[in-house]
Structures are given as C-alpha cells and as structure tokens.
Amino acid sequence: MLKKPLTLRQCELVAAVLADVLRDGATLDRAYARQFSELRLAPSEQAAIALVTGDLLRRLNLYALLAGVEVEHAGIAAWSLLCIWHHFYNLPMPDCAAARQFDKSGYEARKQQARSAPMVWDGCPAWLDALGEEQLGDQWPAERRALGMTPLRYLRANTLKGSVDQLMQRLAAEGVETRPVAGVAHAVQVLNDAALFRTAAFQEGWFEQQDAGSQHIAAFLNVEPGMRVIDACAGAGGKTLQLAAAMHGKGRLLAMDVEEWKLENLRQRARRAGAHNVEARVITSSKTIKRLKETADRLLLDVPCSGLGVLKRNPDAKWRDTESRLPVLMALQADILNRYSQMVKPGGKLVYATCSILPSENQDQVARFLEQRGDEFQLEAEQVISPAATGFDGFYMARLVRRRDEA
Numbered sequence: 001m002l003k004k005p006l007t008l009r010q011c012e013l014v015a016a017v018l019a020d021v022l023r024d025g026a027t028l029d030r031a032y033a034r035q036f037s038e039l040r041l042a043p044s045e046q047a048a049i050a051l052v053t054g055d056l057l058r059r060l061n062l063y064a065l066l067a068g069v070e071v072e073h074a075g076i077a078a079w080s081l082l083c084i085w086h087h088f089y090n091l092p093m094p095d096c097a098a099a100r101q102f103d104k105s106g107y108e109a110r111k112q113q114a115r116s117a118p119m120v121w122d123g124c125p126a127w128l129d130a131l132g133e134e135q136l137g138d139q140w141p142a143e144r145r146a147l148g149m150t151p152l153r154y155l156r157a158n159t160l161k162g163s164v165d166q167l168m169q170r171l172a173a174e175g176v177e178t179r180p181v182a183g184v185a186h187a188v189q190v191l192n193d194a195a196l197f198r199t200a201a202f203q204e205g206w207f208e209q210q211d212a213g214s215q216h217i218a219a220f221l222n223v224e225p226g227m228r229v230i231d232a233c234a235g236a237g238g239k240t241l242q243l244a245a246a247m248h249g250k251g252r253l254l255a256m257d258v259e260e261w262k263l264e265n266l267r268q269r270a271r272r273a274g275a276h277n278v279e280a281r282v283i284t285s286s287k288t289i290k291r292l293k294e295t296a297d298r299l300l301l302d303v304p305c306s307g308l309g310v311l312k313r314n315p316d317a318k319w320r321d322t323e324s325r326l327p328v329l330m331a332l333q334a335d336i337l338n339r340y341s342q343m344v345k346p347g348g349k350l351v352y353a354t355c356s357i358l359p360s361e362n363q364d365q366v367a368r369f370l371e372q373r374g375d376e377f378q379l380e381a382e383q384v385i386s387p388a389a390t391g392f393d394g395f396y397m398a399r400l401v402r403r404r405d406e407a
C-alpha cells in the first residue's frame with residue numbers, strides 16, 4: 001500500500017484514466033496507453049498511479065458506497081473516490097479541492113453497511129455475484145475475495161535466450177528485483193517498481209510479462225522439439241512464444257487467429273524472442289481450418305472467454321460486461337472445439353483452455369464435446385488454477401487425446 005498520499009498531478013492522472021474507463025467505456029489498458037504514452041513517469045510514480053487506479057476499479061462499488069455516489073456515476077466522481085480511498089487507507093488526503101469539501105459524517109455507518117455485504121466489500125457487481133454463486137456455490141466467496149486483490153507481477157523467462165537464473169542476474173544488474181516462483185518452472189515474480197519494458201533484457205527478448213498461472217497452459221500441451229504444433233486462438237502470442245521455447249525453436253509452430261492485427265503484434269514479439277519456428281496465419285474462413293485436417297501433433301485452443309479468472313488484472317471488465325455475453329461466448333467456444341479439433345492427428349493431443357473459472361465455459365464444454373465425440377477423443381487430464389488457492393489469475397485447461405483409428 002502507499003506510504004504517502006498521491007500528489008495532485010498523480011490524482012489528475014488517476015481521474016483521467018477513470019473517466020476514460022467508466023465514462024467513455026475504454027479498456028484499462030487503452031486508457032493507460034492514452035494517458036501515459038506522452039509522459040515519462042518514474043517507475044515508482046507509475047506504480048503508485050496503477051495501484052490506486054487498479055484498486056479503485058477492483059472494489060469500485062465499495063468506494064462508491066463509501067463516497068455516497070452511484071457506481072453508474074463513478075466516472076464523473078473520480079475526485080470523491082480518490083478522497084475516500086485515501087481516507088479508507090488512513091492516508092492524509094491529497095491536496096485538492098474535493099478534499100477540502102470532504103464530509104466525513106456518515107462514513108463509519110456506510111463502512112459498516114459495506115462490511116455486512118461481502119459482495120460489496122469484495123468489489124463484485126451483482127450480476128457477477130449471482131453467476132459465481134450459481135456456478136461455484138461454496139467455493140465462490142473465496143474466489144470472489146481473491147479476484148478483488150491486487151495482482152502480483154510475474155514474468156516468464158524466455159529459455160530460447162537464457163535460463164531463469166541468467167534472467168534474474170541480468171534483471172538484477174538493471175535494478176529489477178525478482179525471485180523464482182515455486183511450482184512454475186520459468187516464472188519469476190517481480191518485487192520492486194521497476195520499468196520492465198525499458199530494460200535491455202526486455203528489448204532483447206529475454207522475458208515476457210505473463211501471469212504465473214497462465215504459464216501452466218502451454219506447459220500442459222506437452223510439446224516436444226520437432227513436432228507440428230498449432231496454436232489456433234493465438235492472439236498476440238503469449239502462449240505461442242512459450243510453446244516455441246518449449247520446442248527449443250525446432251519443428252513447426254503455426255499461430256492462427258481471426259484478427260490479423262493481433263498476429264502482426266505476435267510476429268514482432270516472436271522476432272524479439274528469437275522464436276524462428278513460428279508462422280502466423282490469419283483464419284479467413286472454415287477452409288483455413290479444413291486444409292489443416294489431421295496435421296497437428298499438438299493443438300492449443302485458448303478460446304475466447306468471459307475472462308472472469310483474470311479480473312484482478314482487468315477489473316474494468318466487470319463494470320462493463322454483463323451475464324448476457326456468456327451464452328454467446330459459450331456457443332463460440334463449443335464451435336471452435338468442435339470444428340478446430342479436426343486439425344489434430346490420430347494419436348495427437350489438444351488442450352482446451354480458458355481464463356475463466358466458470359464450469360459452464362470449462363468442464364461443461366469439455367463434457368458436452370466428449371458426449372458427442374467420445375469415440376474420437378478421450379480426456380487425459382484437466383486442471384483448474386484457482387485464484388483463491390494459488391494467488392495467480394484463474395484458468396482452466398483440459399488435455400484430450402485423439403484416438404488412433406482402429407485397424
């Protein structure tokens with residue numbers, strides 16, 4: 001937590017980001033890029049702004065209640081939220097007009113009210129609380145609490161460039177303090193407010209920023225050097241690059257997506273990472289998939305999902321989304337699993353993965369697929385990464401083996 005209040009300038013930046021997100025509907029990433037791209041903030045300053053903005057968005061309904069404003073109006077009440085945030089953490093108020101007008105009467109009563117409503121205390125909107133309760137039952141309160149916490153910073157060492165130890169030494173020389181993460185082979189946790197993307201280690205492709213829980217997914221695919229591997233929902237390539245490293249750059253790794261701009265980003269990242277066995281190909285129609293029938297030893301389907309496992313990192317989503325998106329996403333997930341699975345060779349394997357913790361997007365999808373295609377595919381293993389149990393973001397992965405044709 002902060003040791004001193006934000007400066008006026010820092011408060012202005014937080015208010016500008018909140019207005020972009022809550023009033024104008026921008027994603028948090030886009031709002032940061034828009035507000036910070038022209039500034040060269042010190043790492044500690046950037047970290048303080050991100051900490052406050054992130055926490056305000058993670059528990060927006062709590063701070064809105066304490067400030068006596070409606071969540072719907074939070075985008076134009078950023079200064080009240082900032083004042084209440086400082087008061088809540090027993091920090092002196094920032095030196096601003098809103099602080100001078102700040103009325104503490106009723107604060108304690110409102111805090112009691114919030115304390116007795118766990119959904120509000122944990123920063124969860126009503127639609128999400130109902131969904132979590134319905135799908136996760138007794139497990140939901142712990143997950144809800146975990147999803148309201150500040151995420152830690154993790155990197156993945158790119159073993160095409162060097163080992164975890166070598167990366168940690170390089171980063172230490174550039175002022176970045178790190179430590180290894182137990183149980184996640186190539187993950188390191190960043191311990192200080194370093195400007196990671198300005199380091200030579202980053203520019204030279206020695207690491208990518210990636211949650212430690214997320215690093216389990218590509219590892220779950222069990223790729224080997226020389227294989228033919230397809231990452232069919234590759235996006236900007238977070239997992240593609242990890243697969244390339246696990247393949248020691250040997251074999252063929254085809255990264256596909258329906259969005260060409262994401263693949264362009266992936267190509268740049270692959271160049272920086274020295275991942276020379278990656279080919280990026282846009283999916284223009286079902287023919288793109290059919291042409292690859294039975295060509296893959298391994299297939300990763302990191303499908304579009306609600307993202308409810310990564311709300312710590314993307315807290316803006318829960319104030320923009322509603323449960324109405326879920327059926328649309330589930331239909332798309334089922335379609336991708338059904339059609340894209342044809343790319344796996346007999347004897348090959350696929351991993352279906354999401355960054356959601358909802359069974360309807362995870363276990364239920366896989367069970368339904370196996371009900372229909374159980375004569376072709378068999379479940380080999382599945383794993384849930386629980387934010388409550390691990391402190392990481394939340395994920396699901398299932399590994400299916402394509403049965404060999406009977407002679």
Ligand SMILES: C[S@@+](CC[C@H](N)C(=O)[O-])C[C@H]1O[C@@H](n2cnc3c(N)ncnc32)[C@H](O)[C@@H]1O
Pocket residue numbers: 232233234235236237238239240256257258259262283302303304305336
């Ligand atoms: C969860 S994201 C992938 C994240 C990525 N694997 C990573 O590690 O950074 C899902 C991706 O699926 C893509 N997508 C959406 N519909 C698709 C489809 N029908 N076929 C393939 N990809 C699709 C989206 O553009 C998005 O990039």
